[in-house]
Amino acid sequence: MTEDQLIKEFFVPASVHADVVLGIGDDGAILDVPSGHQLVTSVDTLLEDVHFPSNFSPKDLASRAVAVCVSDLAAMGAQPKWLTLAISLPAIDKLWLQEFSQSLHKHCSKYGMQLVGGDTVKGNLALSINVMGVVKSGQALRRDTAQAGDLVYVSGSLGGASLALQKLLAKTEIDADLLSRFTNPQARVILGRGLVEIANSCMDVSDGVLLDAARLAKASHIGIEIELEKLPLHPELHNYEFSEALKFATGGDDYELLFTIAPDNFDKLSTLSRQLNITITQIGKVSSISGLHTFYNSDPFVVERTGYQHFSENG
Ligand code: ADP
Ligand code: MG
Numbered sequence: 001m002t003e004d005q006l007i008k009e010f011f012v013p014a015s016v017h018a019d020v021v022l023g024i025g026d027d028g029a030i031l032d033v034p035s036g037h038q039l040v041t042s043v044d045t046l047l048e049d050v051h052f053p054s055n056f057s058p059k060d061l062a063s064r065a066v067a068v069c070v071s072d073l074a075a076m077g078a079q080p081k082w083l084t085l086a087i088s089l090p091a092i093d094k095l096w097l098q099e100f101s102q103s104l105h106k107h108c109s110k111y112g113m114q115l116v117g118g119d120t121v122k123g124n125l126a127l128s129i130n131v132m133g134v135v136k137s138g139q140a141l142r143r144d145t146a147q148a149g150d151l152v153y154v155s156g157s158l159g160g161a162s163l164a165l166q167k168l169l170a171k172t173e174i175d176a177d178l179l180s181r182f183t184n185p186q187a188r189v190i191l192g193r194g195l196v197e198i199a200n201s202c203m204d205v206s207d208g209v210l211l212d213a214a215r216l217a218k219a220s221h222i223g224i225e226i227e228l229e230k231l232p233l234h235p236e237l238h239n240y241e242f243s244e245a246l247k248f249a250t251g252g253d254d255y256e257l258l259f260t261i262a263p264d265n266f267d268k269l270s271t272l273s274r275q276l277n278i279t280i281t282q283i284g285k286v287s288s289i290s291g292l293h294t295f296y297n298s299d300p301f302v303v304e305r306t307g308y309q310h311f312s313e314n315g
Contacts, residue, residue, distance in 0.1 A: 001092050006092060011115060013108075019081065020116055029084070034134060036137055038134065039132060040073055040076045043129065044129055047124075048126065059099050059100070060184065063106075066104065066113075067185040068185070068187075069083065069129040070111050070113070070187035070189060071188065072204060073187070075202055076141050077139065077140055077141035080133045081133050083114075083130060084116060084129070084130045085129050085130075086118055088124060088126045088127070089122060141195060141196060141202035144219040147260070148288065149286060150201070150262060151260065151262075151284075152284040152285055153259055154281055155259075155279070155280050156232065156278065156279060157233060157235070157254075158205070158232060159233055159234045159245065159249035159251065159254070160178055160254060162254070163178065164182035164183075175236070181254070185253075188255070188278070191272070195259055198261055199261050199265075200260050201260045202259035207307040209256075209258060209283075210292060210294065212307065213292055214291070221290065223288060224284055224285075224286060225284045225294075226284040226292065226294050228246060228296045231250075231281075232279065232283075237249065260286060
């Protein structure tokens with residue numbers, strides 16, 4: 001099978017969205033951005049053994065990859081529209097490609113997105129997905145716009161993905177619901193769009209809630225106080241000792257939204273949470289002392305490892 005045949009068989013979508021003037025097949029895609037809107041774009045790379053275990057199922061790889069990337073659009077309050085996929089494959093395995101591409105197209109449709117281009121090369125299994133979305137001009141959510149006096153919130157629950165990955169790697173028995181927190185996370189697109197009207201700042205929780213909160217604080221030139229006992233733990237973590245549960249809850253990979261609101265918007269936020277049936281939890285507040293400050297039952301509590309970083313400070 002040639003590269004062109006592979007692209008045609010597995011990656012060209014069955015039908016083309018109206019805003020795709022030119023999709024897969026030419027040197028570049030031509031896309032219509034609706035008037036009065038801005039394009040939001042983000043890219044993520046997933047490497048075998050770094051971002052997903054080896055022998056990870058192609059179906060799960062596609063669902064996880066799409067969600068991880070779309071989560072960035074959700075965090076910006078954007079409506080997902082298009083994506084391109086650069087994939088490196090060790091060989092042409094038709095069964096693998098079929099399962100991967102079916103899952104890819106399914107999860108793209110779920111978010112209303114269309115694959116409009118990419119690149120296919122031979123090498124170790126890896127993929128880069130560039131997602132594009134649109135937002136009304138000037139309305140995107142940002143991480144550098146938290147305000148003094150804001151309350152800090154997180155959506156859903158934390159620690160499920162990290163616990164699932166640990167069990168997956170240890171090959172211990174795992175409940176299907178918990179497993180899906182790692183294999184099939186749900187990008188918080190609808191919540192992000194609703195927050196456009198309500199939140200002062202927003203980002204997604206990819207590397208761990210504390211590390212990401214520190215990033216938000218730094219970007220906004222403010223401080224954040226987090227009350228650790230308020231972190232919404234995944235139900236499976238309720239049987240764990242707090243220190244152990246905390247490791248998972250701050251381990252990352254959950255793709256929830258971390259955001260700040262002015263206290264006056266509390267009622268609007270409660271209504272949105274009820275309408276969407278998405279739990280949201282206040283975990284702290286913006287403080288005047290810059291940096292991240294963590295407390296446990298009101299006492300200062302230092303957390304050793306705040307999250308996942310590819311490059312540590314000493315190398
Ligand atoms: P070029 O050599 O001009 O870069 P390619 O031969 O790499 O083009 O790709 C041909 C067409 O197929 C292009 O439109 C490209 O965007 C698309 N394409 C290549 N690989 C993929 C992929 N994995 N998924 C989606 N589209 C792809
Ligand atoms: Mg070309």
